[in-house]
Amino acid sequence: MSRLIIHGGKQLHGAWPLSGNKNEALPLISASLLFGGGLTIKNIPDITDVRVMMKIRDALESTRKFPSQLSSHIRGSLLFIGPLLALHGRATIPRSGGDKIGLRSIDTHLEVFKAFGAKIKTDHIVLPKNEYQKSEPIIIWLSEPSVTATENALLLASLRTKETIIKNAASEPHVVGLGRALESGGVNIEGLGTNFIRIKGVKKLVPTEHIIGEDFMELCSVLILSALFGGRVSTKIQNPEQYEKIFEAFRKFERNIICKDGIITVATHEDKEKSTRIEEISDGPWPSFPSDFMSPMIVLATQCRGQYLFHEKMFESRLYFTDKLKSFGAQLVLCDPHRVLIAGPSKLKGTHIESPDIRAGMALLIAALVANGESIIENVEQLDRGYENLVTKLRNIGADITRED
Numbered sequence: 001m002s003r004l005i006i007h008g009g010k011q012l013h014g015a016w017p018l019s020g021n022k023n024e025a026l027p028l029i030s031a032s033l034l035f036g037g038g039l040t041i042k043n044i045p046d047i048t049d050v051r052v053m054m055k056i057r058d059a060l061e062s063t064r065k066f067p068s069q070l071s072s073h074i075r076g077s078l079l080f081i082g083p084l085l086a087l088h089g090r091a092t093i094p095r096s097g098g099d100k101i102g103l104r105s106i107d108t109h110l111e112v113f114k115a116f117g118a119k120i121k122t123d124h125i126v127l128p129k130n131e132y133q134k135s136e137p138i139i140i141w142l143s144e145p146s147v148t149a150t151e152n153a154l155l156l157a158s159l160r161t162k163e164t165i166i167k168n169a170a171s172e173p174h175v176v177g178l179g180r181a182l183e184s185g186g187v188n189i190e191g192l193g194t195n196f197i198r199i200k201g202v203k204k205l206v207p208t209e210h211i212i213g214e215d216f217m218e219l220c221s222v223l224i225l226s227a228l229f230g231g232r233v234s235t236k237i238q239n240p241e242q243y244e245k246i247f248e249a250f251r252k253f254e255r256n257i258i259c260k261d262g263i264i265t266v267a268t269h270e271d272k273e274k275s276t277r278i279e280e281i282s283d284g285p286w287p288s289f290p291s292d293f294m295s296p297m298i299v300l301a302t303q304c305r306g307q308y309l310f311h312e313k314m315f316e317s318r319l320y321f322t323d324k325l326k327s328f329g330a331q332l333v334l335c336d337p338h339r340v341l342i343a344g345p346s347k348l349k350g351t352h353i354e355s356p357d358i359r360a361g362m363a364l365l366i367a368a369l370v371a372n373g374e375s376i377i378e379n380v381e382q383l384d385r386g387y388e389n390l391v392t393k394l395r396n397i398g399a400d401i402t403r404e405d
Contacts, residue, residue, distance in 0.1 A: 002380040004391070007400040008350060008371040013232035014397035016222045019045040019388040020212035024174035026076035027151040028181055028210060029053040033060065033083040034158055035185060038207030045215065045388040048381065049074055056080065066094040074385075078109055078148055082155035085118060085127040093123040108142055108149035115140040116156055137163040145170045145195060145285040151178055157199040158187045166197040172286040173242060177213055184208035216243060218387065219264075220293045221362050224300045225397075226266040227255045228370055233397055234265045245287045249297070252279040253304045278341075282311040294318055295363035301342040302330040303370060308342045321360035327351040328367050328375075350375040358386040365390075369399055 020043035029050070032039045044050060052074050059067045060080055071077035071094035084091035093106070110120060115138055117131025138160070140153055150170040155178075157164035169175070171193050179192040185205035191197040214237055226233040227250065237243075240259045247257040256267045283291040291314045301308040302325065312318045316337040325332060328351050331343040350373030355361030361382045368375035380403065383390055394401050 001378060002384075002403060002405045004365065004368075004377040004380050004383075005402045005404065006350075006365070006368040006375045006377070008348075008369050008373065008375060010369070010398055010400050011232070012225060012229045012369065012394075012397045012399060014234075016225075016233060016235045016393055016397060018214040018218050018222070018235055018237065019043075019047075021045075021174050021177065021215040022047060022049060022217070022386050023147070023172070023215075024177040024212045025050050026053050026074075027079050027148075027155070027174070027178045028212070029057055030076075030079040030083055031155055031158075031178065031181060032057060033080070034086060034155065035205050035207065038205065039181065039185070040207075040209040041212065042209065043212040045212075047388050048385045049076065053077070060084065064088065066092060068095055071095060075148070078106060079151055079155070081109070081113070081125065082152040085113065085116070085125060086132070086156050086159040089127050089129055089132070091125045093125065108144055108146040109152055111143060112140055112149050112153045112156065115153075116160075132160060133162065135162055137165060139165045140167065142166065142168040144168070147172055147175060150175055150197075154179060154182060154189075154197070154199065158182050158185070158201045158205065159203070160199075160201040161203060162200070164199045164201070166199070167195070169195050169197045170286065171195060172290075173213055173216060177210070181208065181210040184210060214238065216246075217290075217292050217359070219243070220246065220290075221296050221366065223250065223257070223264070223266055224296050224366060225369070226264075227253065227268075227300055228303055228366070231258070231265045231267050234263055236262050237264055238262065240264065242287075246289065246293065249281060249289050249293075252281065252308070253300055278307045278309050280309045280311060283313055291315060291318065292359050295321060295359040296366055298322065298325070298332075298340065298342060299363045299366045299370070302328075302332070302344050302346045302348065302367070304344045306344065308344070310340050310342070312338050312340075318360075321356050321363065324353045324356075324360075324364055325367060327353060328371050330367070347372070349373050352376045352378075354378040355380060355382040358382055362387065369394075369401075 077094045081091045118127040147170040176192045186202040188200040222235045319340045328348040331346045333341045348371035
């Protein structure tokens with residue numbers, strides 16, 4: 001198990017290059033099965049989850065069977081079910097892994113497969129061709145706007161020549177990215193970026209090339225570093241208007257997002273009424289505040305004056321990492337599995353902890369960069385799953401950080 005050793009309290013400054021969006025790369029790797037080798041993906045991040053997905057894809061191309069030792073490590077393995085059903089009419093539900101942030105049911109995925117006419121028995125799914133290609137429209141009304149279930153529906157609909165409609169669809173940028181790649185392959189899609197998507201597929205996808213967009217989860221971490229270190233950390237983004245709701249959240253922390261010529265930083269502003277009220281930050285489906293932003297944003301709250309109530313509605317274990325923040329010296333109360341109250345600012349001191357998942361791991365790393373003294377973070381493999389060249393990027397902006405493998 002690898003570890004990071006951080007000597008915090010250093011002033012960070014400089015430009016941070018964003019990597020490609022992990023959550024766009026994973027469904028594109030599964031979509032490559034539909035393209036039969038005719039999909040070229042650019043700006044793909046070199047991270048553990050991507051490497052695992054590519055190994056699963058290679059195994060499925062040769063045997064059509066999920067390698068359990070790989071699929072059990074990544075929840076994204078579920079994204080191969082749609083392509084397997086579209087191509088072969090049958091698939092086995094893999095034992096998928098991923099972050100341990102709560103009970104993550106696959107019921108919404110099963111809703112999708114059943115809507116296409118699939119028969120499910122234990123962990124086996126069969127989709128008869130006459131059901132899949134029936135002439136009447138298939139209408140899928142998702143019980144929740146699940147990102148991966150929406151992506152599975154898009155993948156399945158792509159080789160169906162009749163109309164498919166997805167209601168209550170997810171609208172995240174990575175869902176749009178997958179849709180754009182399928183459109184380039186010949187699929188007709190209306191409503192990407194909304195909760196109502198209409199698809200008319202094709203018999204065969206044509207070869208195409210797709211460039212993955214920036215990882216806005218990494219963007220959030222960079223913005224928090226900029227907010228914590230006086231706006232001296234910057235990064236470059238495209239289409240900043242798609243992040244307006246996220247930028248609004250920073251105002252609750254007496255911070256303004258500054259974007260000029262695609263370069264983005266964070267500036268401090270003083271709100272005289274701030275200390276008299278409790279600010280609440282709640283997550284929700286896009287374009288609301290994303291659940292994955294909760295962990296690093298909580299660290300920002302520990303360094304801001306006032307009180308902040310974070311309400312995590314989606315995952316009942318997301319906030320458990322806050323106990324580790326206490327060992328840094330953060331003032332907080334975990335009210336219940338879904339709410340934590342932060343009082344700031346707190347003076348953080350170095351400590352020895354373990355990373356529980358990707359986003360909490362990044363949050364704890366940010367806390368270590370702010371804290372005075374030495375911190376050691378174990379189980380860095382969690383961070384490897386979602387962040388590319390993290391140590392190098394941090395060193396380039398002045399962090400005192402080393403890795404021991």
